[in-house]
Amino acid sequence: MTDNQKKIIFLIQCEDRKGILSATSTWFFQRSYNIVHCQQHTDNIEGRYFMRIELDMHDLKTTRKELEEDFGAFANQYNLTWECHYSDYNARVAIMVSKTSHCLYDLIARKNEGDLKCDISLIISNHPDLEVIANQFRIPFYYLPVTNESKAEQEAKVMTLLKRFDIDLVVLARYMQILSPAFTHQWQGKIINIHHGFLPAFQGANPYRQAYERGVKMIGATAHYASEELDQGPIIDQDVVRVNHELSPNGLRDVGKDVERRVLAKAVQAHLESRIIMFKNRTVVFDVER
Incomplete structure (x- = not known):
C-alpha cells in the first residue's frame, strides 16, 4: 500500500x-x-x-x-x-500559544512539508508576541489576553473561535495558561498538551534553572491529552535525552526545546493518523509502518 x-x-x-x-x-x-x-x-x-x-x-x-x-x-x-x-479528510487544527515559539514553528514547518496532514486554521494566544509568525505563514491570529478575573470570558471567546472555524483538534504549543475543567471536558480527547518532563518535580516559571541547581542527568518531555486534572491526562508520547554538568540553565533549556518539539509533533501526528485509542486514563498508540 x-x-x-x-x-x-x-x-x-x-x-x-x-x-x-x-x-x-x-x-x-x-x-x-x-x-x-x-x-x-x-x-x-x-x-x-x-x-x-x-x-x-x-x-x-x-x-x-x-x-x-x-x-x-x-x-x-x-x-x-x-x-x-x-484518510482523505484534513483535520482542522487550532494552535494555542503564549510567548514561546519553538513548538509553533515546528508544527507549521512539519505541516508545510507534508509530515502533518492537517489544516492549521488559526493561532490563538494570550500575548501578541507571536503574531509575526502567524502573519509570515498567513494563518489567522487572535490575541485574547487573560487575567484571573477574565478567564471565563476569555475561554468563551476561545470556544466561539473553535466553533466558527469548525476545529477538530486543539494543540497547546506551550500555552502557559490552565484551561478550566469545563473547557477540557467539552474537548476531551481533542486537546494535546506538551510539558517539560520535570513535572511534578520542577514546577513553576523556571524549571530549567531548578533542574540545573539539582544537577539533573536527563531532560524529558511529555505530550498528553488535556484533562480536568492538571497535567494528568492520558499520555501519548514521551522522550528523554541524557545531559551532564557542563550544560548551563540555557543549555538545558535548548535541549528541552528540542525534545518538546519532537514529542509534541509525534503526538499530533499519531492523532491525525488515527492511531490512538483511549481507555480510562491510558492510550494505546499504534505504530505506523512507513
Missing part, C-alpha cells in the same frame, strides 16, 4: 474474548472490503482488546454514513466501542 492510497480507518475496543478479530474481519470480507493493514493489542490486566483496521477506500460502494450505520449495528451485537476515520 502506498502512502497516498485513501484509507478507511476503524479504531475498535471491547472486552477481550474469543472470536472478535474473526467476526470483524469476516464482516468486512463479506462486504468486499480489502483489509490493507490490521494491528491489535490485548491488555491482559484490564481484559481489554484493541484493534486498528485500515481498509482500501476504493472498496467503498455505499455512502460513508451507510457504512457507519451498518457497522454500528454489527458493533452493537459484540458490544464494541469504535470510531471511523477517513
